Amino acid sequence: MHFRPSWLGTLCLACTLALLSGCAVLDKTAGTRLIERHAPGDYSGVIAIREDAGSSLVVRASGLAVREQAQEHTRDTRFMTGSVTKWISAVTVLRLADMGKLDLDAPIARHLPELPAASGAVTLRQLLSNRSGVPNGLQEALRKDQSIRHLEIGPVAGALRFGGGALNARPGEKWDYSVTNWLLVAAVVERAGNRPFTDVVEELVLAPARTRDTGFAGSDDEEAVGMAVAYDASGTRKTPPTPPMVVASGTLYSTAADLVAIADAVYRTPLLSDKARKELMTIQVASEDYALGGRVRTIATGKSTRALAWESGVSGGYKTLLAYDPRDGRAVVLLNNTDMQQADQGRIAIALFNAM
Structure with a gap:
């Protein structure tokens, strides 16, 4: 596991520092009590809240x-x-x-000409919203041979091996939350960036956000110092393998503070253009509240509503939720290592948003 010290990214962050300065309205004591009021007594993990971008992040472990x-x-x-x-x-x-x-609406064959014509014709927008029509070739292969979980090949090799099957739907029509979409995304990024996917993410996102404890996991990371171990309800360790080809789909580790820092960089600095931020918050699949790479969820808080970047994740017994309001930087993060239900995390997050 690669743990990186804090360092200044490629963007000027003066505007971020200004936004994040100021006195916290919800102080540490009040914030901790608020979390304790809404979290179950046996919660195992970290919960963090922030009232807005000018307030301090309150973290309870x-x-x-x-x-x-x-x-x-x-x-x-x-x-x-x-x-x-x-x-x-x-x-x-x-x-x-x-x-x-890159062009969200251009055929990915521009970067992966080796693909068959049908799968090469899909677009990044369709892949990022899980509507490509490309069948889940990786899942099909795993049904026949579980050893593929430990296959040490990168995204391009994985995409060409598992992402070229005959389409099972017209691109853009069918929702399919398939890991194979993300093999193709990572392969396109590697070709466009001309270097490993992890290096591109590090340079373009993690470094500008000044993350300290975020990176891509390897096969031995469960034993790394500082990493929580995941368990199921019986107390048995529950950690899936992390083959390199699925790097874009679910192999990132992080902390509550770093996840909020990344959201701040995305929504409150010039990291992305206004057009790109709008793309990130535009729902593509209404039935799933799904935009590009994550969900946008609208919740009622008092007399108003909030459209939140709603980023959830499961990795074995790890359950994660980052709920973030781009308008003012209000944030809730839940990190759990006991396989709790995602619906329960969602209820806690909404209760905390309302309580703030």
């Missing part, structure tokens, strides 16, 4: 990160974030689009 060693969670404990990775992958694609290196 509880339970055990590593049960076998009675190691407690801290505010800096790292968790696998599951499909939150897809949202960060989408941000990376949008940065490349802003730079003129």
Whole structure:
């Protein structure tokens, strides 16, 4: 696992620092009590809240990160974030689009000419919204051979091996939450960026956001210092393998503070153009509240409504939710390592938004 010190990214962050300065209305004591009021007593993990971009992030850690060693969670404990990775992958694609290196609506054959004509004709927009029509070739292969979970090949090789099947729907018509879409996304990013997918994400998203504890996991990361171990309801370890080819789909680890920092960089700095931010918050699949790489969920808070970037993820027994209001920077993060229900995380997040 690669743990990176804080360092200044490629963008000027003076505007971010100004936005994040100021006195917190919801102080640490009040914020902690608020979290305790709405979180279950046996919650294992980290919950963080922030009233707005001018307030401090209040973080509460509880339970055990590593049960076998009675190691407690801290505010800096790292968790696998599951499909939150897809949202960060989408941000990376949008940065490349802003730079003129990718086009959301061009055929991906422009970058992957080896693909069959049908799958090469799909677009990044269709892949990022899980509407490509490309069948889940990786899942089909896994049904026949579970050893593929440990296959050490990168995104381009994975995309060409598993992403070229005959389409099962016309592109843009059918929702299919398929990991194979994301093999193709990562392969396109590697070709457009002319370097490994992880390096592109690091340079274009993680570094400008000044993250300290975020990166892509390897096969031995469950044992890494500072990483929570995931468990199921019976207390058995529940951590899936992380083959390199699925890097764009669900292999990112992070902390509560870093996830909020990434959201701040996306929505409150010049990291993305206004057009790109609009793309990120425009729902493509209404039945799923799905935009590009993540969901947009509208909730009622008092007399108003809030359209939230709603980024959730599952990775074995890790469950993650980042709920963020781009208008004012109000945020809730839940990181859990005991396989809790995503619906329960959602209820807690909405209750905290309302309570703030």
